[in-house]
Amino acid sequence: MACRGCALKTDLAAPVLIVGTGAAGYGLLRALRRLDAQRPVALVTRDDGAAYSRMQLPSGMAEGREARDLVIASAEQMAHRLEAIVRAQTQVLHIDRARAVAITDRGELAYSRLVLATGSETVRPSGIRGKAADRILTVANLAEYRYFRHQLSGRGRVVLLGGSLIACEFADRLVRAGYTVALLEPGSRLLGHQLPALCAGRLTRLLTQGGVRVELESGIQRAELGAEGLELTLRSGAIRTADVVLALGGSQPRTGLARDAELDVRSGIVVDEANRCSDPHIFALGSCTELAGRGRAYAQDIDDACAALARTLMGGTSRAQWRQPLRRLELGGMLFALCAPPPVGGEWHEVATASGVTARFEDHRGDLRGFALLGEPAGRADELYRRLAR
Numbered sequence: 001m002a003c004r005g006c007a008l009k010t011d012l013a014a015p016v017l018i019v020g021t022g023a024a025g026y027g028l029l030r031a032l033r034r035l036d037a038q039r040p041v042a043l044v045t046r047d048d049g050a051a052y053s054r055m056q057l058p059s060g061m062a063e064g065r066e067a068r069d070l071v072i073a074s075a076e077q078m079a080h081r082l083e084a085i086v087r088a089q090t091q092v093l094h095i096d097r098a099r100a101v102a103i104t105d106r107g108e109l110a111y112s113r114l115v116l117a118t119g120s121e122t123v124r125p126s127g128i129r130g131k132a133a134d135r136i137l138t139v140a141n142l143a144e145y146r147y148f149r150h151q152l153s154g155r156g157r158v159v160l161l162g163g164s165l166i167a168c169e170f171a172d173r174l175v176r177a178g179y180t181v182a183l184l185e186p187g188s189r190l191l192g193h194q195l196p197a198l199c200a201g202r203l204t205r206l207l208t209q210g211g212v213r214v215e216l217e218s219g220i221q222r223a224e225l226g227a228e229g230l231e232l233t234l235r236s237g238a239i240r241t242a243d244v245v246l247a248l249g250g251s252q253p254r255t256g257l258a259r260d261a262e263l264d265v266r267s268g269i270v271v272d273e274a275n276r277c278s279d280p281h282i283f284a285l286g287s288c289t290e291l292a293g294r295g296r297a298y299a300q301d302i303d304d305a306c307a308a309l310a311r312t313l314m315g316g317t318s319r320a321q322w323r324q325p326l327r328r329l330e331l332g333g334m335l336f337a338l339c340a341p342p343p344v345g346g347e348w349h350e351v352a353t354a355s356g357v358t359a360r361f362e363d364h365r366g367d368l369r370g371f372a373l374l375g376e377p378a379g380r381a382d383e384l385y386r387r388l389a390r
């Protein structure tokens with residue numbers, strides 16, 4: 001088949017090759033199999049290829065579950081059930097677009113279509129000095145989860161760096177499981193610009209009442225190995241000791257392969273509504289991508305994109321729209337629903353009562369563009385989501 005805009009001919013007998021076996025990689029495989037049982041599909045991943053949900057990691061910690069308990073299916077089981085080839089422990093090093101092959105540390109893999117589902121990586125806090133600075137952990141995949149549990153085994157003091165939603169979730173689950181937890185946020189409120197003041201303040205109070213020590217405008221400047229564990233010097237000069245420090249400040253799309261292959265990359269791999277990259281034979285999915293300047297890190301959005309791309313790969317003309325993510329979780333014993341507003345001008349309007357907080361973000365025309373609901377008002381999340389201006 002001739003390539004639009006270049007002289008490449010791809011081998012149609014070659015499989016659709018998916019790089020990555022996370023929610024996006026396996027999600028696309030499932031969506032493809034719903035449409036066609038025959039089409040050759042191969043997946044390649046640098047990890048062990050086990051299928052699991054990253055959303056289960058915080059609750060898994062609280063429930064004391066081993067990494068193996070979170071596995072839904074092994075790479076072999078996924079390959080067998082969904083009739084695909086899964087090459088685990090294989091890293092893609094380079095994409096040779098002219099020959100339509102992915103070069104891995106175990107040889108070359110030809111593709112008819114290539115799908116990058118390489119995920120995102122945690123941003124580690126910079127500028128922390130000291131001999132124990134490299135002991136700061138991240139928990140963004142199963143291998144890291146396994147290591148985190150191992151490090152915490154028989155110990156109890158955890159410091160979390162960054163006041164992201166995932167950090168709040170980890171703090172809540174860990175404290176409920178009996179750990180001593182401090183959460184250090186460099187800014188003046190949890191979740192930064194995603195939350196207005198009243199709502200952020202109530203969230204801080206809830207976590208604090210639950211036993212989390214929340215410290216705003218705080219962070220670590222030095223980490224050393226002391227007699228009683230990790231000795232942390234905070235920005236204020238105060239000293240804390242901890243057994244484990246976890247960085248949860250945020251993540252960024254993993255774009256190295258795409259960049260090296262000279263595909264269009266900004267903060268994520270740039271795709272159009274058909275999930276196509278700047279090379280017509282290459283597509284991208286999941287948290288490594290950006291569509292119209294917006295990241296796509298949430299399950300809801302990834303599921304839509306998988307279904308749409310499966311139809312495109314089968315010859316259809318399906319388009320995935322960017323959907324504003326709605327996150328729901330329980331924090332400090334209260335329901336919390338967050339639909340963060342897009343980067344448009346406007347302002348938050350908040351009402352706080354004893355039963356919770358309703359925060360609505362309206363643009364300059366008065367249209368609803370996002371919301372945060374804590375406590376009883378969280379029951380209205382679906383209604384507000386339907387009323388969002390798009």
Ligand SMILES: Cc1cc2nc3c(=O)[nH]c(=O)nc-3n(C[C@H](O)[C@H](O)[C@H](O)COP(=O)(O)OP(=O)(O)OC[C@H]3O[C@@H](n4cnc5c(N)ncnc54)[C@H](O)[C@@H]3O)c2cc1C
Nearest residue numbers: 020021022023024045046054092118119286287297298299
């Ligand atoms: C703790 C935590 C809690 C979360 N909670 C929620 C939630 O409640 N709701 C929600 O919507 N989202 C949540 N998320 C976000 C969501 O889970 C992720 O955005 C989603 O899992 C991303 O899936 P992905 O397939 O894009 O990437 P990943 O799952 O990261 O998969 C990336 C894959 O690419 C492979 N890979 C990367 N580079 C290479 C290479 N060069 N060669 C071979 N293989 C490669 C990796 O091995 C891996 O298999 C959470 C995330 C975390 C970390």
